[in-house]
Amino acid sequence: MQANLKIQRYDPEVGEEPRYDSHQLDLPEYATVLDALLQIRDDVDGSLAMRASCRSAICGSCSMRINGEARLACKTLIANIVQVEGAEVTIEPMGNMPVVKDLVVDMSMFWDKVQKIQPGLLPKTPEPEREFIVSNDSMLDLATALNCIMCGACVSDCTVLEVDKEFIGPAALAKAYRFSNDPRDNATDLRLDLYSQENYIWSCTRCFQCVQVCPKDVAPMEKIMSLRKQTIEAGHTNNPGTRHTQAFADSIRKTGRLDEIRLTVKAFGITNITAMIQLIPIGWRAFRHKKMPHLLPKSISSIKNVRRIMDKLGNE
Amino acid sequence: MRYAFWPGCVSKGGTPELYPTATSVAEKVGMELVELDQATCTGAGALGEHDPKLVDVLNARTFALAEREGLDTLLTICSTCQGVMAAVNYRLREQPEYLAEINETLREEGLEYKGTLTVTHMMWALVEEVGIDHLKTMVFRPLRGVKIAPFYGCYILRPRYVLGMNEHPNRENYLEKLIEAVGAEPVDYEGKSKCCGFPILTINNDTAVTMVGNHSSEAKENGAHVMVTPCPLCHLNLDGYQPNASSKRGNNINLPVLHLPQMIGAALGFNETELHLKRHIISTDSFVEMSGIQRA
Ligand code: SF4
Ligand code: SF4
Ligand code: FES
Numbered sequence: 220m221q222a223n224l225k226i227q228r229y230d231p232e233v234g235e236e237p238r239y240d241s242h243q244l245d246l247p248e249y250a251t252v253l254d255a256l257l258q259i260r261d262d263v264d265g266s267l268a269m270r271a272s273c274r275s276a277i278c279g280s281c282s283m284r285i286n287g288e289a290r291l292a293c294k295t296l297i298a299n300i301v302q303v304e305g306a307e308v309t310i311e312p313m314g315n316m317p318v319v320k321d322l323v324v325d326m327s328m329f330w331d332k333v334q335k336i337q338p339g340l341l342p343k344t345p346e347p348e349r350e351f352i353v354s355n356d357s358m359l360d361l362a363t364a365l366n367c368i369m370c371g372a373c374v375s376d377c378t379v380l381e382v383d384k385e386f387i388g389p390a391a392l393a394k395a396y397r398f399s400n401d402p403r404d405n406a407t408d409l410r411l412d413l414y415s416q417e418n419y420i421w422s423c424t425r426c427f428q429c430v431q432v433c434p435k436d437v438a439p440m441e442k443i444m445s446l447r448k449q450t451i452e453a454g455h456t457n458n459p460g461t462r463h464t465q466a467f468a469d470s471i472r473k474t475g476r477l478d479e480i481r482l483t484v485k486a487f488g489i490t491n492i493t494a495m496i497q498l499i500p501i502g503w504r505a506f507r508h509k510k511m512p513h514l515l516p517k518s519i520s521s522i523k524n525v526r527r528i529m530d531k532l533g534n535e
Numbered sequence: 536m537r538y539a540f541w542p543g544c545v546s547k548g549g550t551p552e553l554y555p556t557a558t559s560v561a562e563k564v565g566m567e568l569v570e571l572d573q574a575t576c577t578g579a580g581a582l583g584e585h586d587p588k589l590v591d592v593l594n595a596r597t598f599a600l601a602e603r604e605g606l607d608t609l610l611t612i613c614s615t616c617q618g619v620m621a622a623v624n625y626r627l628r629e630q631p632e633y634l635a636e637i638n639e640t641l642r643e644e645g646l647e648y649k650g651t652l653t654v655t656h657m658m659w660a661l662v663e664e665v666g667i668d669h670l671k672t673m674v675f676r677p678l679r680g681v682k683i684a685p686f687y688g689c690y691i692l693r694p695r696y697v698l699g700m701n702e703h704p705n706r707e708n709y710l711e712k713l714i715e716a717v718g719a720e721p722v723d724y725e726g727k728s729k730c731c732g733f734p735i736l737t738i739n740n741d742t743a744v745t746m747v748g749n750h751s752s753e754a755k756e757n758g759a760h761v762m763v764t765p766c767p768l769c770h771l772n773l774d775g776y777q778p779n780a781s782s783k784r785g786n787n788i789n790l791p792v793l794h795l796p797q798m799i800g801a802a803l804g805f806n807e808t809e810l811h812l813k814r815h816i817i818s819t820d821s822f823v824e825m826s827g828i829q830r831a
Pocket of ligand 1: 373376377378389422423424425426427428429430439440
């Protein structure tokens with residue numbers, strides 16, 4: 220199989236702009252991107268910097284952007300890529316983290332963020348006399364989050380981290396879910412309080428990027444959604460995120476549809492004077508361009524059924 | 536082809552230019568739309584943050600309404616509706632027991648979702664059912680010389696398994712195909728498959744507006760005259776908040792943003808009024824001029 224690997228090379232110490240090296244390779248059908256890179260490093264250019272260890276998708280060292288998407292080099296078959304995306308394969312370091320050299324990034328930011336969510340059990344004291352027995356079901360629920368190998372792929376491609384470095388990010392929040400839902404942990408409420416603060420769960424835009432790129436099906440975004448539900452249920456509701464999702468339910472209960480004006484006002488919070496003032500020119504702009512939604516939207520005629528469903532499910 | 540039609544709330548609300556243009560385009564290309572007037576908001580990803588089950592029930596209800604019309608395909612014109620509905624449909628069809636539980640809630644209204652429906656977006660239907668070649672024969676006014684930046688939005692790209700990408704891997708390139716079909720030139724840029732920021736507009740305004748600025752500027756720097764999107768929520772942000780992004784960046788980005796049906800309609804010969812181009816925040820005059828669209 221023929222493939223052309225275009226590899227981004229960069230050494231900040233030399234100070235030149237990043238460049239791309241091309242390597243035309245003849246590879247066996249079973250070759251992974253990692254096999255190809257090792258072949259290049261061993262036979263062609265020993266100066267290529269990269270990280271890898273287990274070669275079997277366990278250690279999480281070999282994440283990099285392959286054709287623009289963060290993947291594990293050792294888990295990615297070149298044949299699959301070439302078949303769908305063509306014979307030229309672009310290899311770049313992960314995003315959202317500074318490049319140390321070539322394909323190696325500095326992951327300190329990744330670890331710092333994981334540290335912030337209290338990544339360790341905070342059990343009841345005093346220590347139990349014997350081991351703590353947990354139910355199978357509760358661990359099954361944690362299994363997907365426990366699968367995380369800290370490879371950084373989700374953080375590399377998170378669309379929010381790209382513009383908001385303060386966001387705690389998908390990997391740390393998947394970890395947060397893992398601890399706050401562990402039956403051996405005794406600090407759930409403290410945790411949920413922390414996670415509902417600014418820069419934690421409510422900063423995610425629900426873009427699915429982390430779900431898509433995670434090589435271990437951790438689905439960080441789904442964990443973030445569960446945490447949102449849990450924080451609301453635990454009463455940590457004084458935040459714009461809760462107001463936003465609650466405003467959706469209110470609007471559907473009222474008309475069956477989205478009442479955008481009331482939704483916006485409720486989501487910002489009517490008592491949030493600064494936001495209300497900022498909304499005025501935006502509303503005026505919409506009005507001038509004849510795109511102001513109805514002030515008094517009509518309900519669908521079967522609205523009773525919708526309300527009954529919501530009552531039945533206990534949505535208030 | 537007959538479709539059950541869910542236009543989404545925003546196509547008649549925040550982006551009122553979308554609904555009339557989309558329905559006219561549908562008629563012109565031979566899609567017969569049966570609008571589900573008793574359907575509800577899909578929850579747009581936000582409702583599920585506190586009540587995921589309600590999302591499943593409300594959308595199952597919409598699917599049941601479509602089945603009741605004797606139709607097997609539901610057409611959307613909003614990436615977000617598409618993504619939410621496709622995910623619900625996937626969950627319900629994969630888990631018959633869960634579907635039965637959801638149907639319990641619908642029974643009182645005399646509804647039942649049998650799990651027969653396919654949910655498709657107008658963008659997909661244009662490529663897969665109308666067909667690029669057929670569409671090309673209908674082009675009356677090729678948009679020659681217009682450079683168009685595609686903007687997909689998240690919900691129509693991810694997660695792949697929910698959106699049928701395994702069976703239709705090219706769905707990730709349909710906007711480019713359609714841009715070419717109408718005689719225009721697609722502009723490539725990294726932002727095209729990123730998030731527009733709209734879901735957190737009220738939660739973290741700064742992030743949302745920065746995203747608008749990044750994507751529209753990048754598209755413009757890569758030579759785009761206009762941007763096109765299949766998602767009215769992306770449109771609300773990319774068009775509606777572009778002035779905010781411009782002042783934040785300190786330069787006037789000024790990139791008109793079209794809804795997909797407006798781009799198709801322009802090529803099919805619709806005039807400015809029929810395309811409702813005056814209802815945009817960023818003026819579309821340059822696009823009207825460049826494509827030779829008749830002014831009203
Ligand atoms: S879904 Fe949220 S956490 Fe995941 S990549 Fe997108 S913004 Fe980041
Ligand atoms: S959640 Fe997935 S992508 Fe993110 S660090 Fe863990 S294994 Fe890697
Ligand atoms: S080398 Fe260990 S995960 Fe790839």
